[in-house]
Each structure stands twice: as C-alpha cells, then as structure tokens.
Amino acid sequence: MSLILSIETTTTNCSVSLSKNGETLILKEDYGQGYSHAERLHVYIDDVIKESGHSLSDLDAVAVSKGPGSYTGLRIGVSAAKGLCFALNVPLISVSTLESLAHQVKESKGYIVPMLDARRMEVYAEVFNTEYNSERNIEAQIIDEESFKSYLEEDKVYFIGNGVEKTKTVISHSNANFIEGKLPSANEMGHLAYNKYKKNDIEDVAYFEPYYLKDFVAIKPKN
Helix, strand or coil, X not given: CCEEEEXXXXXXXXXXXXXXXXXXXXXXXXXXXXXXXXXXXXXHHHHHHHHHXXXXXXXXXXXXXXXXXXXXXXXXXXXXXXXXXXXXXXXXXXXXXXXXXXXXXXXCCCEEEEEEECCCCEEEEEEEECCCCEEEEEEEEECCCCCXXXXXXXXXXXXXXXXXXXXXXXXXXXXXXXXXXXXXXXXXXXXXXXHHHHCCCCECCCCCCCCCCCCCCCCCCCC
C-alpha cells in the first residue's frame, strides 16, 4: 500500500489530496479567484490528514506539482512539500503540472492542450494525445491565429486551463474545443505520483527546484 499526499499550488487553486495506491481518498481545494496558498495550504493538509483517519507519519511519499505556473505559488508548494519530506523522512515526487491538467480531459481521439496563463497573450502549453503521451514539449508561446494549426487541421483539439480565456478570442477553428473554468488540481496527481513511486522516480529533496520555464521578473511599483 502507498499513501501519498499531493500538493498543487501553481495557479489560484490551492489544492491538496490524499491518495491510496493512486486512488484519491480525500480532496480539499479552493477554486477561488485569489491566491490563498499562504493562508490555506497547511490548513488543508491538516484537514485532509484528519478526515482520512491517518496521521502524517503514515505517509509513504509527498508529491508536488512542479510547474510551470505562478512563481510564488510554486515556491510555497515546493517549500511545504520539502518540509514534510525532511520531517517525515519520506521521498519527494514531482508531477508535471500540465500533464496532470491534461488528465482532466477524457476523450478517445484528438489532442489535448493544457495551457496556463502567462503575460499578455502568452501561455505555457504542452500538447498530448488522448492516451496522455506528450506530442510536443512545454513551450512559453504567444497565441495567434496560427497557433496549434497543424494539430487543429488533423483532428479535434481540447484546450484546458486558465489560458483558455485568451486563446478562444484568437483561435476560431472548427476543431477547437475550449474547456473553460478548469485549473490544475491535486485530484489528478495521485495516480501520476503513484506510478512514479512504484518506479522509485523520486527527487533529491535538498536540491529539487520547481520548473519555472521562465525567469521571475519583479515589477517595480509606480511612484
């Protein structure tokens, strides 16, 4: 048996789940519009553990969504995961944020494009087939009328994530399907983390860093 705590903080959704052998037992998340990670993450962790009837010492591993995503959100999630791993002496498992998001789409054919909002008309996006194999690596890209054209001309494409809002204003192809109102969630992480746990595909807790994709840029306040 493997009991894994999963932490997802890459967007405004502060999400925590507890899974057993890849099946989600309990999920706690905040699908609000603001970032509540600093206030709610550790509360959610405590709630999930208590509601399950387990204790932190029962955990076999801690999984964290590794990015890309919000710089601050990633720092909070990874710091919490590392702290738990050090304290409990359990392995750290990293899960691709976009791969996890892609698993919210259940279709038999076509392509899945999980995308997270970046600056202006830019998104972080990857392309998967409906068996969740990556067809194109993660890119930070500017969305225009030609984006994903080769995939759209071949089959249906399912866009999901908070990058959908800007994308649907530009892409109007008949094969484009926009799944709105969805964010990465710890609910899909348990299965992915369990597969990595079985293969001992774990991270070095001391040296692991989130996948930012782009460098953090601090914006100076206006006088």
